[in-house]
Amino acid sequence: MDERKYNMAEEVKVFSTWASPFALRVIWALKLKGVEFDTVHEDLINKSPLLLQYNPIHKKVPVLVHDGKVICESLVILEYIDETWKQNPLLPEDPHQKANARFWAKFGDDKVMQSIGGGVLLKEGKEQEEGFAASMENLKYLEEEIRGKKFFGGETIGLADIALGWLAHYLDIVEEIVGLKLIDQEKFPSLAAWKQEFANAPIIRENWPDRDKLVTKYVVVREANLGKGTPK
């Protein structure tokens, strides 16, 4: 057990929004490690002066403040959390396996989220067809990677699971809004199984944002994007 828990009270704050899948990663990681923290709820239309002071470059959530030390960018924060609180490690010790976990986390952000969010949710017609096709390619790679494993991290939840975890809740919402099935049980049986496993895992299952509120929010975002005619 990390002796830090028994020493002076640490101050851990997470700046987040109710809907942010990125902030959710940080919340999951801290809770999985049993780290106590306070949440500062932000309204992105009306960002607090403190958020702008802590994250002047990107002006986004999440931000982690640990005993006055400020860390931004969710994947950077996850690595910081894993190095600072050693219980329930998110990354393996072996450098090649570590590199692999980081690769899939980054693939999730650079490719999967882009194709599903930008390419499917925010588009229609031919553009959406292209986004859908790209998403299928990307999901195929994830299917191959997860095959034979309970989690991307192996037997326990790891960095890649946390980074890709949004798929286990937000994807259903995208599918409902656009009327398309992305993670089809027949096409991607291993990924579908992982989705279930992850969505229902302890801690994860207690922290999903409200489904109906998310549907409402993303319908608005989609319509705003289509109305404007310019990609986000």
Next chain:
Amino acid sequence: MADEVTLLDFWLSPFGMRVKIALAEKEVKYEYSEQNLMNRKSDLLLKMNPVYKKIPVLVHHGKPVCESLIILQYIDAVWKGKAPLLPSDPYERAQSMFWADFIDRKVHDISKKLWTTKGEELEAAKKDFFECLELLERELGEKPYFGGEALGYVDIALLPFSCGFYTYETIGDFSIEARFPKIRAWVDRCLKKESVAKSLAEPEKVHEFILETRKGLGFD
């Protein structure tokens, strides 16, 4: 002792240069395999990086590592004995990772616009580029390197883009030395190190390549 390290790379890639600098800093012997990206991608590349089909790829004991920053972290973890790239303190590491991420998100795309756009678009790209360099110069401060007293992760992430500085200045009609003297001084300081000098492409060759590409894109 053969450590079986191969680097799949393309001479012009700033991402590949990052890996070359890191391997040189750590004095790792490796086989360099130039991948001609203009032709059909090699079977080796497709096997080692099936997802992105891109370079750089570091192959160590037959196993690939892809994505340049992930490769840098791998190199730092495996060859621990010499020239640490990342700080050992978790907070300092996080700051280095933040800035490398910033460089990835901003510098590459913006600097590409400096030679693929013109008119208003070019002016907008210049403005973004200057904002980037301003932030980076502020982060560098009075330190000799972004890493502090020694070359580190952030230095290595940014250095390859300096190969294009002469080209951007010529096309964009501005001077980095005049606007960002600390950045210019930092580049010159780093170039004095052998690991950097032999890893970066020559600005003249980069310039030639970019001018040829611009002709193909329809620029004067």
